[in-house]
Amino acid sequence: MSDDAKQYWYNTATGQVEEGQRSDWSKVMGPYPTREAAQHALEQARARTAAWDAQDEAER
Template sequence: MTDGSEKYWYNLKTGEVEKGFESPAPDRAGPFDTPEEAAKAPEVIRGRSKAWADEEAREDSWGTGSVSDDPGADQ
């Protein structure tokens, strides 16, 4: 296993892809195996954030019947 120094990272401040530990950890997203994957980090982050928000909304509304993503919920 590598320590990440040979991986690619997305710099959250500059929007650039970096190889290895060029920037401070709070400014990096990753690691990614390729520069192309690292360049898609904002899309990945948005997708995961939406999934987490949707999951929290389902959990918060559990038992209220206000959110129905489950096709069997009306049975």
């Protein structure tokens, strides 16, 4: 088993978690160390974006 198979990827096109990167890189987010972390990829991305937006706004 390669190292890639031990990682998880969130497929933005299907909304499914993949074990190992199976889809094209333009359709996946990751890698994540666990299936659960990959399942929450979009929530994490939204939270980070909101935090960065707030920081940008505070710096203006």
